[in-house]
Amino acid sequence: MEPVIFHADMDAFFVSVEELFEPSLKGKAVIVGGLPNQRGVVSAASYEARKYGVHSAMPLVTAKRLCPHAVFLPGRRDKYCEYSRKAEGIFRRFTPVVEMVSIDEAYLDFTGSERLYGAPLSVAHRLRSEVERETGLSVSIGISRTKLVSKVASDLAKPRGILWVLPSHEASLLGPLKVGKLPGVGKATEMQLRDLGVMTVADLAALGRQSLNDLFGQWGESLYCKAQGQNTAHFDFHDEPVSISNEHTFAQDTSDPEEVELTLAQLVEKAAHRLRAHRMFARTITLKLRDLHFRTVTRAASLKEPTHLDGEILDRVLQLLHRSWDCKTKIRLVGVGLSGLGYAPMQGHLFERESREKKTRLYEAADKIRGKFGFDSITSARTVK
Numbered sequence: 001m002e003p004v005i006f007h008a009d010m011d012a013f014f015v016s017v018e019e020l021f022e023p024s025l026k027g028k029a030v031i032v033g034g035l036p037n038q039r040g041v042v043s044a045a046s047y048e049a050r051k052y053g054v055h056s057a058m059p060l061v062t063a064k065r066l067c068p069h070a071v072f073l074p075g076r077r078d079k080y081c082e083y084s085r086k087a088e089g090i091f092r093r094f095t096p097v098v099e100m101v102s103i104d105e106a107y108l109d110f111t112g113s114e115r116l117y118g119a120p121l122s123v124a125h126r127l128r129s130e131v132e133r134e135t136g137l138s139v140s141i142g143i144s145r146t147k148l149v150s151k152v153a154s155d156l157a158k159p160r161g162i163l164w165v166l167p168s169h170e171a172s173l174l175g176p177l178k179v180g181k182l183p184g185v186g187k188a189t190e191m192q193l194r195d196l197g198v199m200t201v202a203d204l205a206a207l208g209r210q211s212l213n214d215l216f217g218q219w220g221e222s223l224y225c226k227a228q229g230q231n232t233a234h235f236d237f238h239d240e241p242v243s244i245s246n247e248h249t250f251a252q253d254t255s256d257p258e259e260v261e262l263t264l265a266q267l268v269e270k271a272a273h274r275l276r277a278h279r280m281f282a283r284t285i286t287l288k289l290r291d292l293h294f295r296t297v298t299r300a301a302s303l304k305e306p307t308h309l310d311g312e313i314l315d316r317v318l319q320l321l322h323r324s325w326d327c328k329t330k331i332r333l334v335g336v337g338l339s340g341l342g343y344a345p346m347q348g349h350l351f352e353r354e355s356r357e358k359k360t361r362l363y364e365a366a367d368k369i370r371g372k373f374g375f376d377s378i379t380s381a382r383t384v385k
Helices: 013-021 060-066 077-094 120-135 147-157 170-174 187-195 201-207 209-216 218-227 233-239 257-277 310-324 350-373
Strands: 005-010 030-032 071-073 098-102 105-109 139-144 162-164 244-254 282-291 296-307 331-339
Touching (some): 120 139, 244 257, 244 282, 296 310
Antiparallel strands (some): 005 139
């Protein structure tokens, strides 16, 4: 029985929800994320704004420069969550196997349901119609045998399109695309591949499994599977880039040591949480500081033994902070980076190892709570002001 996997992706979701409450926004360049004179980044942009080069994660000031006539909105998270739940409810009426991977996208498994619902294409049309009728929002749908190809297909189908990739046609669809179109292939990997003369997915496939394994290790095996349009679930942990980082820009420049240290502690929690989610350890810790004059200082330290424990990472980050900052110069941005990532477990002496194992169990228990109730459902005393 061939798998039938849908990837349903709501079109310009945040902007579309805003248009429901303010119909006059339709057809205009709309940017959600904040006001143009605020620090922050774009959360979403309408298709009209994207024509000017605006995209998510872009600084708001840059978006304003590219599209000065755009309507800037701060956004309303509660409404986005409400409409996300409505869409999920519709998805679950069609199939019980629904995986919401973000607030505006989901995978739906229709394997073996053809007798009940009919051919995948007709199901997709009905699903799209029900979402539009009940929420007023449009959705694009990709269909194939794997999550990876279905996600690529939904992106190619935007906006409000449906693309069904028939079995054995996955490579034909993926081949002409740039390698950066493959889920999990970020800019760093894309640049590495470009240096090897690999521009398209077809170029990537042509390298062959052995060459990719020789060049990238286990990550090369995942790249090979992606190029073939195969499932990569058992390689997903390799999709994490070679480094993990988190940054925070203060609403107002600050020279308050308590505020800076508290923020760094929160960034460490997030970075270490991602590190453990991929069962990885970091050997190098990096601190980033940017002052009110936009001068950036980066300091790094290597550990004798790699770690994935919040406390050990934070201790090293604070050491770097105290060596690099006079507590007088106002700080605009702070960041924490983890690199030298690997999968080798920590070694050390017996008593040290026992202590670390206890801490690991503690952090893993916290990770499980966050996985169930959200990241902010539990925190350490060091991150509470």
